[in-house]
Amino acid sequence: EADIYQTPRYLVIGTGKKITLECSQTMGHDKMYWYQQDPGMELHLIHYSYGVNSTEKGDLSSESTVSRIRTEHFPLTLESARPSHTSQYLCASSELAGNTGELFFGEGSRLTVL
Amino acid sequence: TQLLEQSPQFLSIQEGENLTVYCNSSSVFSSLQWYRQEPGEGPVLLVTVVTGGEVKKLKRLTFQFGDARKDSSLHITAAQPGDTGLYLCAGVAWDSNYQLIWGAGTKLIIKP
Numbered sequence: 001e002a003d004i005y006q007t008p009r010y011l012v013i014g015t016g017k018k019i020t021l022e023c024s025q026t027m028g029h030d031k032m033y034w035y036q037q038d039p040g041m042e043l044h045l046i047h048y049s050y051g052v053n054s055t056e057k058g059d060l061s062s063e064s065t066v067s068r069i070r071t072e073h074f075p076l077t078l079e080s081a082r083p084s085h086t087s088q089y090l091c092a093s094s095e096l097a098g099n100t101g102e103l104f105f106g107e108g109s110r111l112t113v114l
Numbered sequence: 115t116q117l118l119e120q121s122p123q124f125l126s127i128q129e130g131e132n133l134t135v136y137c138n139s140s141s142v143f144s145s146l147q148w149y150r151q152e153p154g155e156g157p158v159l160l161v162t163v164v165t166g167g168e169v170k171k172l173k174r175l176t177f178q179f180g181d182a183r184k185d186s187s188l189h190i191t192a193a194q195p196g197d198t199g200l201y202l203c204a205g206v207a208w209d210s211n212y213q214l215i216w217g218a219g220t221k222l223i224i225k226p
Contacts, residue, residue: 004156040123042216043157043202090156101206101214102147105156 003027006091006106013081014114021076021109023091032074033103035090036060043090049074081113117141118205120217128225130192135220137203138185144206146186147214148177151200193224 004025013019025032030051035043045058049068063085064078074093078085088110092103118139127133137146145164149157161170163179163186170177174197176189190197200221204214 040218042118042218043204045213048213092156101145101204102159102162103157103214105158107154107156 004093004104004106006109010110012112017081019078021089023074024072025093029093031094033092034076037088037090083113086113118215118217120220124221126223133190135188135201137217142183144208146205149202157202195224195226198224
């Protein structure tokens, strides 16, 4: 069973608010990811990290930012939320070594911006 | 752009029937994974296939990787309501630095 946790699970906020989605894993994985998931669409990678102090943007342009100060923690921040940010956000982690890229996912954070 | 196309997008069948879900691409993958995602949960890995022509079985689920490593299929025998979920395929391309390329998923509903 994966040990990766996301909070909050659900969030409804107004336009312009700053939000942080939390993600923590206890597996000691070096790589962590943030994906955006919308119905009928493939998962889009918005940020990833190879380890502490490493952050990279994914293939989907995003106005969010991430930080990786500790191995186990990879929060995602939206400085000013807009209705277009409404989506499901999935955090995942994997081991750095190996070529199969197996991911362990959290349960997701469903964000609704009014 | 590398794409993984999954078909069908949606499938609703009766308990006990068989079904096959497809994942196709024009790109070659070093490995391909299948995940299942239930409502309100994150995707969970079912299987990884790494060798062209490989067949793996997981109880009533049979996964096959194409000989050319461009496609994969998932066959479910005697589907059960517990098989209901979103099935996602994801491939690791040779030159993608191990980043996964995702399909859009097949939403499967098994009616009792």
